[in-house]
Amino acid sequence: MASRNNGETPVVSLRDIKKIYQMGDVEVRALRGVDIDIFAGEVVAIMGPSGSGKSTLMNIVGCLDVPSEGAYELDGQDVSRLKDDQLAAIRNHKIGFVFQSFNLLPRTTALANVELPLIYGGIGGRQRRQRAEDALRLVGLGDRLDHKPNELSGGQQQRVAIARALVNDPSMILADEPTGNLDTKTSVEIMELFQRLNEERGITIVFVTHNPETAEYCHRVVRVRDGLVESDERQTATAGIYAHGALHGAVNGHAPIAVKEKGV
Amino acid sequence: MKVIEAMRIALRALAANKLRSILTMLGIIIGVGAVIALMSIGRGVEKYVTDQFAGLGSNLLFIAPGQISEGPPTLRANPVKxxxxxxxxxxxxxxxxxxxxxxxxxxxxxxxxxxxxxxxxxxxxxxxxxxxxxxxxxxxxxxxxxxxxxxxxxxxxxxxxxxxxxxxxxxxxxxxxxxxxxxxxxxxxxxxxxxxxxxxxxxxxxxxxxxxxxxxxxxxxxxxxxxxxxxxxxxxxxxxxxxxxxxxxxxxxxxxxxxxxxxxxxDFSIISQNDLIAVFGDILGALTIFLGAIAAISLLVGGIGIMNIMLVSVTERTREIGLRKAVGAKRADVLIQFLIEAMALAAVGGIIGVTLGWGLARLVSTLFGEFQAVVGADAVITSLVVATAVGLFFGIFPAYRASRLNPIDALRYE
Known part of the structure; x- marks a missing residue:
């Protein structure tokens, strides 16, 4: 299913993934055999209407859940049959989550929020602080280390969340509607940040979204419907150029509409 | 290392909700405070009385006419010889x-x-x-x-x-x-x-x-x-x-x-100081059992209060738990975090209670002057250990619940 296969091991390799929920007497087949490969450095959007199995797929890709059937290899390691605590360790080391509602700990500084995955990774002391600071600088919040979430704007909060996702140097960032709670201008800034992280650091990013504007920043769009992959299309690199245009537009104050027209 | 982290997290969580934490601790504070105060006063009185008996003279026997246990001499037919x-x-x-x-x-x-x-x-x-x-x-x-x-x-x-x-x-x-x-x-x-x-x-x-x-x-x-x-x-x-x-x-x-x-x-009595002290000891023993009962009840009530608040806290912080799990917290991490929080509530309550009881005992001994309240290290340590153990016991159920939360549901919880 991989659109690019030059002998390289994919970061994410899903083979015939099925997920069946038992709701009383009714069997719900949320995923009915999904095959996807995602390679290092790709930016992929997983799209689909609600009820398509998109969320279930995200949970499995994010190692929050295991498939009923099929094989999932993350970084070459089979993770499809792991227990809760083993999944927690995988999430800690290999996946950085970014959520729609940021999910920062309230009353806790940006720095402490970013340190969280390192705490569970058993990294302590100066190293932990240093890495958290570096991650916050990377997302442009080097001067907001000691600010608490309620002292930060929505965009800044999401940057903290992105720093938290980056801090453990994961194989992949999994972002679930990352701009869903942000205004258009801030959304563009956040998407631009994701794009910069991908371009400068080669970070693999998977977006789960139903927002076509988010999808436009991606190399590849995987559409899911009724528990199956409906389409898997590569896009041209125009997203990057487009994004820069969008950012400038946004800064100049007449961005959103222009962006849409240009992009599509 | 992780336990220290968990302690910091727990203390931060308690500090974030000061009023609620204090109210939750109240049962433990009152229980421990009452026990420390009464025990210290009891010890003070005991020491005072023992000193008094010792002041009677060492190795002393008293020989008095009549049997003490027979009641007032005037009520008897034969006058005491x-x-x-x-x-x-x-x-x-x-x-x-x-x-x-x-x-x-x-x-x-x-x-x-x-x-x-x-x-x-x-x-x-x-x-x-x-x-x-x-x-x-x-x-x-x-x-x-x-x-x-x-x-x-x-x-x-x-x-x-x-x-x-x-x-x-x-x-x-x-x-x-x-x-x-x-x-x-x-x-x-x-x-x-x-x-x-x-x-x-x-x-x-x-x-x-x-x-x-x-x-x-x-x-x-x-x-x-x-x-x-x-x-x-x-x-x-x-x-x-x-x-x-x-x-x-x-x-x-x-x-x-x-x-x-x-x-x-x-038709006479021979009484030793030990007899007198033994009688007094019996009274004190009864008092101690009574105090123990008060302590047990108030700690039980305090413990239930802690369990109640911890359950509320777990529900309120479902998303936090979900997030912690998403970024790599294992079940044991979450369990320890909430256990330590419950124990910290109880222990801090115990410390406040000890301070309060000590102050109360000091106040009483200042007011009555005759004796000095004695705050024993054993009483302090015992009440702190018991209070913390109560926190641990009543924290188990909420903490277990938190540790079993499914991160997917927890993250979606509103």
């Missing part, structure tokens, strides 16, 4: 009671003492010269009367510390001053050291005079044979280990002297 000086001499005879090292007799009655028109009612102790030795009681001024004074029936008197203050409010030197005891002139020869109140009344509000003088000239209490009546015989025992043996010796001797028939009960 009183003790006499001859009884004291027999008890003091080493060939009859080899473990008795010294004896003293004491006849106690009320008397009025006057000086310069100032009159006080005191307890008069008419004693043998050996009295201060047996009671290990010193004089602060002058000295106790001698055998010679006693033999000559001298009209000499010693004053208790409070009696001296009452009669000599200016602190005049009392020796060779004259006071009137029941209207009769007596020469003051000394003042006894202050002992404070004790079992049987305030010994400082008393006077001491020779038994011979008192019974021949003042009170004239003699039995039909003309022997001096006495209220109590004090017997010093040579060694604390020999007290039961001495008790037996004296009992045999007294039964013989007083003609008590075989199988009849003693």
């Amino acid at each position: 009183s003790l006499t000086l001859a009884d004291m001499n027999a008890v003091g005879d080493r060939s009859l009671a080899p473990h008795v090292s010294a004896v003293a007799a004491d006849f106690q009655t009320r008397a009025t003492v006057e000086r310069n028109g100032k009159s006080v009612s005191v307890q008069a102790s008419a004693t043998t010269p050996s009295y201060p030795l047996v009671r290990s009681w010193k004089t602060t001024t002058g000295s106790y009367f001698s055998q010679l004074d006693s033999d000559e029936r001298q009209r000499v008197v010693l004053l208790g510390a409070d009696t001296y203050k009452d009669l000599f409010p200016n602190g005049d030197y009392p020796v060779d001053q004259t006071v009137q005891v029941n209207g009769m002139n007596f020469r003051v020869i000394g003042v006894m050291e202050g002992k404070g109140g004790g079992p049987g009344g305030n010994l400082d509000k008393s006077i001491f005079l020779p038994l011979t003088t008192a019974q021949d000239r003042l009170f004239k209490q003699k039995n039909p044979n003309g022997e001096y009546k006495i209220s109590v015989i004090y017997a010093s025992i040579d060694d604390a280990d020999n007290i039961p043996l001495a008790q037996e010796e004296i009992s045999q001797l007294m039964r013989e002297r007083r003609g008590v028939q075989y199988l009849d009960q003693d």
Whole structure:
């Protein structure tokens, strides 16, 4: 299913993934055999209407859940049959989550929020602080280390969340509607940040979204419907150029509409 | 390492909700506070009373007429056969009671003492010269009367510390001053050291005079044979280990002297300090059980309060738990975090309770002055350990619940 296969091991390799929920007497087949490969450095959007199995797929890709059937290899390691605590360790080391509602700990500084995955990774002391600071600088919040979430704007909060996702140097960032709670201008800034992280650091990013504007920043769009992959299309690199245009537009104050027209 | 992290997280969570944390701790605070306060006061009283008993004289046996347990003597058909000086001499005879090292007799009655028109009612102790030795009681001024004074029936008197203050409010030197005891002139020869109140009344509000003088000239209490009546015989025992043996010796001797028939009960009592302390100990033991019950109930209530709040907290922080799990927290991490939070609640409550109880005990001992509350390290440590254990126990269920939350559901929780 991989659109690019030059002998390289994919970061994410899903083979015939099925997920069946038992709701009383009714069997719900949320995923009915999904095959996807995602390679290092790709930016992929997983799209689909609600009820398509998109969320279930995200949970499995994010190692929050295991498939009923099929094989999932993350970084070459089979993770499809792991227990809760083993999944927690995988999430800690290999996946950085970014959520729609940021999910920062309230009353806790940006720095402490970013340190969280390192705490569970058993990294302590100066190293932990240093890495958290570096991650916050990377997302442009080097001067907001000691600010608490309620002292930060929505965009800044999401940057903290992105720093938290980056801090453990994961194989992949999994972002679930990352701009869903942000205004258009801030959304563009956040998407631009994701794009910069991908371009400068080669970070693999998977977006789960139903927002076509988010999808436009991606190399590849995987559409899911009724528990199956409906389409898997590569896009041209125009997203990057487009994004820069969008950012400038946004800064100049007449961005959103222009962006849409240009992009599509 | 992780436990330290969990402690920091827990303390931060508690600090974030100060009012609620304090209210939750209240049960533990009150329970621990009450126990510490009452225990400290109890200890203080115990120490005070024990000191008082010790002040009676070491290795001392009291021999008194009648059985203490039989009720007031006046209610009985046969009047109690009183003790006499001859009884004291027999008890003091080493060939009859080899473990008795010294004896003293004491006849106690009320008397009025006057000086310069100032009159006080005191307890008069008419004693043998050996009295201060047996009671290990010193004089602060002058000295106790001698055998010679006693033999000559001298009209000499010693004053208790409070009696001296009452009669000599200016602190005049009392020796060779004259006071009137029941209207009769007596020469003051000394003042006894202050002992404070004790079992049987305030010994400082008393006077001491020779038994011979008192019974021949003042009170004239003699039995039909003309022997001096006495209220109590004090017997010093040579060694604390020999007290039961001495008790037996004296009992045999007294039964013989007083003609008590075989199988009849003693018509006198031999009481050791240990007997007195044991009675007091029984009272204290009952008090301790009562305190323990209060502590157990309040800690139970406090524990349930903690469980309640922890369950609320787990529900409120479902998303936080979901996030922690998403970024790599294992079940044990979440479990430990919430357990430590519950334990911290209880432990901090315990510390506040100890402080509060200690303050209360100090306040009480300042207000009543007579004794000093004793806050024992064992009581403090025990209450803190028990409080923390209560937190741990009642934290298990909420923490377990938190640790089992599914991260997907938890992240979606509104």
